[in-house]
Amino acid sequence: MSKKIKPYQGAAGGWGALSSTTRFVLGSKQPAANVRNLLRANKVKGFDCPGCAWGDEPGKHFSFCENGAKAISWEATKKQVTPAFFAQHSLSDLQRQSDYFLEYQGRIEQPMVLNRDTDHYQPITWPDAFALIARHLHALEHPNQLELYTSGRASNEAAYLYQLFGRSFGTNNFPDCSNLCHEASGVALTQAIGVGKGTVTLKDFDHADAIFVFGQNPGTNHPRMLHSLRNAARNGTAIVSFNNLKERGLERFADPQSPIDMLTTSDSRISSHYFCPRLGGDMAAVRGMVKQLLAWDKAALAEGKAGIFDRDFIAEHTQGLTAYLAQVDATPWQQIIAQSGLTQAQITQAATVYAGAKRVIITWAMGITQHTHSVATIREMTNLQLLCGQLGKTGAGLCPVRGHSNVQGNRTVGINEQPSAAFLDSMEQHFNQPMPRQHGHNAVAAIQAMLDGQSKVFIALGGNIAAAAPDTQATAQALANCDLTVQISTKLNRSHIMAGKTALILPCLGRTERDMQDGVSQFITVEDSFSMVHASEGVAKPNSPHLRSETAIVAGIAQATLGSKPLNWLALAQDYNLIREHIAATLPGFENINERLTQPGGFYLGNSAARYQWQTANGKANFGADPLPSQLIPEAITAKAAGVLSTLQTLRSHDQYNTTIYGMDDRYRGVYGQRMVLFMNPIEIKRRGLKAGDWVELSSIWLDNVERKVGGFKIVAYDIPPGNVAAYYPETNPLVPLHSVGEGSDTPTSKSIAILITKQTTARII
Structure with missing residues (x-):
């Protein structure tokens, strides 16, 4: 397996996705069966893809993406983990193996029970397994x-x-x-609009004038979303992306299921505007947009013109506006700029797009939900939509994109x-x-x-x-x-x-x-x-x-x-x-x-907030008046650090779905044959006296004085804000303190980990 760092020049999707999918499917133990399976994915009288939770597009001949094809083929392998495998490998031996090795062995063939005396799993019948569970439960x-x-x-x-x-x-x-x-999404939305789910349907993406994408990488994590974004962009929809890293799927996309895209090697620009805020700075960016919209709204009213905000919607359906706008007024631009990592001009650009759109969707994923202030951030995005009545109408609403199916x-x-x-x-x-x-x-x-x-x-x-x-x-x-x-x-x-x-x-x-x-x-x-x-x-x-x-x-x-x-x-x-x-x-x-369920495509459960039925205690949609965090890394953490702190986010590679690792490549980020890498800003690499290719160890700083350290990471220069770094999970999960969790959600802060970076002389793994 060749290890190399080589920037990827192509668009997301395209021939890269097609060739990767073909190699993965044809390289499996039963390629013909896998092809038949793929033709039944996300179809009537077929099975729902075990990958992401993006909606199904009716009428498509092929209804799977590259990573969906990998998930289906990975599950449908002929390889088996039999009792003979467990007899050969002790528990202690398996604990020394990589996650990739474990899952690559294939499907578990029959029930197994651990024998601590022999340190091996051994077969057990289903009735005996159920009886064993019952005995333990009755003994509680x-x-x-x-x-x-x-x-x-x-x-x-x-x-x-x-x-x-x-x-x-x-x-x-x-x-x-x-x-x-995604716990923060459910908590924040329930507080604000009375239901912890998104208010839009898949068809709304065809009617939006603007789509604001926060904290997600659809090219890897939910590639079928790129079809919706591409179609929207081609229809003239402005797509404004806020993401800490530059991700190819939010820049350019070529549909591997489109003969025209493939034969002409053409691709579509996805984002009309792309902003890279600091990790955790999205709330400040949205607060800045609201502050600018509020200034324009006041100026319009002073001139006797219609304001920016939807006052009829606000009056009929919401509560808490006065306290919220007072909080916006009290938030200085200096704090917004410092915390977001964006300039006032950039934030004004985003606000200009928003103000000019009649129908707006705001969509987000785990780049938003795994911070200390994630609930407040989602409340802030919801505030923005409430101000302009961007709920409950075609082409507008809130859309958390769930990961698992x-x-x-x-x-x-x-x-x-x-x-x-x-x-x-x-x-x-x-x-x-x-x-x-x-x-x-x-x-x-x-x-x-x-x-x-x-x-x-x-x-x-x-x-x-x-x-x-x-x-x-x-x-x-x-x-x-x-x-x-x-x-x-x-x-x-x-x-x-x-x-x-x-x-x-x-x-x-x-x-x-x-x-x-x-x-x-x-x-x-x-x-x-x-x-x-x-x-x-x-x-x-x-x-x-x-x-x-x-x-x-x-x-x-x-x-x-x-x-x-x-x-x-x-x-x-x-x-x-x-x-x-x-x-x-x-x-x-x-x-x-x-x-x-006999209806093709299933049925819609509905959404009370999209019908303006607010299932909140006061029967209204509620503005949240949260202040911005005083600082993104708490002072108690910075005070404990004996060195220059960076903020780490954990993320997936392209050859990965959740904790399942299909291979060692991350094509769109230009990483091949390896996973122990640390993405850093080139300016910061130089400022720290390091260079791309150096080996480093990472240690996280938390209040409990427990040492959390991992090593053997190679520095890769990448387009990411200074002070922020990124690496793959589960390799960096040891750095996430158990009780570093979101306020109100208890979600681990896996996108906001305070770490120290120390140079190693070798690739020694700690």
């Missing part, structure tokens, strides 16, 4: 010693059964992958450690049993509870928490403290080898595989970022006859633990229509779900 002193983790891959049906099982057992401990990524659906059907009273009331009435009312643990709280010995059993419905969570050593110790860890998975990953005293690996069907229950093919449902609920039905032969669906596994655990309380779990696992009938009876918006 109280239900809140159980942690029920969920990945965004899980279907609505599996997630609904999972939360019903947990609450029937007596706990609201539902730590979830959304706690680690069903992370939004999981929350909708009850994966929530803080469920609403209305949800619990509905569940109690329908199932005729009390539901626990005490708030449960989110992901960070669950890790701490396991560290403290308060929680004893950890069950994961998908995901890879050992690699995804912050503070890697603390997370590993938390899992090791458990009496039992259970991982419901398709492939081997880091969480299987950071195991509890007793550990189970329960292999499940993938999204691409046929799910036969009692001789009948079943389908599941997922919800995308636009609140569309789709049916998904696997088409491929399962990798192993020992695999069970996630739904069947959850039902098996519940039946072994609770018997038929409050219902016959195994009967539900044989017919998913029955599960959906319970969903319809307990959750608003899902009425007649089984009939509505």
